[in-house]
Amino acid sequence: MNPIDVKALSKSYGDVVGIDSLTFSVKPGEVFGFLGPNGAGKTTAIRTLLGLQSPTSGKAHVLGASITDESELLEAKTRIGYLPSDLAFNESVSGKRVLDYHASIKGDSRRAELLEIFTPPIDRPIREYSTGNEQMLGIVQAFMHDPDLVIMDEPTSGLDPLKQERFNQFITNERDRGTTIFFSSHVLSEVRRVCDRVGILRDGALVGLETIESLLNQGGKRVQIQTPDTIESQIEALDGVFSVISFGETVQFTYTGTYNNLISELQQYDIVDINISEPPLEDIFMHYYGSETEPDTETEAAHV
Numbered sequence: 001m002n003p004i005d006v007k008a009l010s011k012s013y014g015d016v017v018g019i020d021s022l023t024f025s026v027k028p029g030e031v032f033g034f035l036g037p038n039g040a041g042k043t044t045a046i047r048t049l050l051g052l053q054s055p056t057s058g059k060a061h062v063l064g065a066s067i068t069d070e071s072e073l074l075e076a077k078t079r080i081g082y083l084p085s086d087l088a089f090n091e092s093v094s095g096k097r098v099l100d101y102h103a104s105i106k107g108d109s110r111r112a113e114l115l116e117i118f119t120p121p122i123d124r125p126i127r128e129y130s131t132g133n134e135q136m137l138g139i140v141q142a143f144m145h146d147p148d149l150v151i152m153d154e155p156t157s158g159l160d161p162l163k164q165e166r167f168n169q170f171i172t173n174e175r176d177r178g179t180t181i182f183f184s185s186h187v188l189s190e191v192r193r194v195c196d197r198v199g200i201l202r203d204g205a206l207v208g209l210e211t212i213e214s215l216l217n218q219g220g221k222r223v224q225i226q227t228p229d230t231i232e233s234q235i236e237a238l239d240g241v242f243s244v245i246s247f248g249e250t251v252q253f254t255y256t257g258t259y260n261n262l263i264s265e266l267q268q269y270d271i272v273d274i275n276i277s278e279p280p281l282e283d284i285f286m287h288y289y290g291s292e293t294e295p296d297t298e299t300e301a302a303h304v
């Protein structure tokens with residue numbers, strides 16, 4: 001049994017399509033990233049999977065429970081952790097009270113351990129929390145009953161870079177413990193760091209379902225060559241060369257060809273330095289979105 005099984009799942013709001021015939025599975029112990037820009041349908045998919053809204057058509061099971069069978073789903077939810085995008089905690093109570101409330105419903109065997117990693121000021125009222133503190137409280141809440149499956153909607157939003165890194169490390173450790181994790185994001189580099197597979201959403205439809213490795217392979221490599229020779233036009237003529245730009249003595253391009261071809265071409269020049277690296281994730285994103293959707297380059301720059 002897969003922790004998440006989705007078949008032709010659709011949800012519309014009147015004429016507006018939220019998700020359109022999604023079909024995918026998340027395997028046991030997998031970290032699965034659900035990637036898409038604003039309005040792509042990530043929250044709709046997550047809320048529908050958790051039975052918070054009914055699907056228009058299609059089927060889905062979480063931990064074996066049908067999402068349209070209320071009692072099955074209620075039982076399964078004791079083994080599911082959920083971090084919503086809109087936490088909506090009661091502002092007047094303390095973080096501790098929030099955790100106590102959730103603990104009374106589903107348990108809190110890992111509360112102390114999680115509060116050492118994520119450190120919301122639990123004795124203070126929520127109204128005094130920063131966005132990051134609220135998010136950390138939400139993460140503790142989602143994991144503290146040691147669930148088999150955790151579903152999170154943009155879990156790192158509001159976290160500063162250090163806390164994001166801590167979160168990424170935590171997710172990697174959770175995978176090693178065998179927890180299945182499904183989370184949405186619009187930050188490619190985050191998904192790339194921690195996920196085994198990624199589903200790419202566009203206008204409610206799944207346009208890509210890839211392992212991280214194949215997602216990166218599709219983008220080829222970024223090559224930077226430093227040479228006093230003028231080689232731009234010769235490089236452009238090679239098979240598998242795209243997006244050539246020159247600055248100073250450096251020629252940079254995206255390469256999907258073989259290393260042997262590249263090396264035999266370069267032998268005739270005076271090469272001062274060569275650098276071959278993974279392509280920037282914006283390039284991979286563009287592969288699925290074309291120029292219609294600009295990725296958040298500022299956020300990317302901060303993460304890559």
Ligand SMILES: Nc1ncnc2c1ncn2[C@@H]1O[C@H](COP(=O)(O)OP(=O)(O)OP(=O)(O)O)[C@@H](O)[C@H]1O
Nearest residue numbers: 013016017018036037038039040041042043044045
């Ligand atoms: N309650 C609603 N009523 C009407 N339309 C909605 C509702 N919720 C979502 N939508 C629409 O469904 C589509 C998908 O929205 P959704 O919030 O699922 O996307 P998202 O990928 O989570 O976006 P974001 O990253 O901004 O949270 C959008 O066109 C949105 O306007």
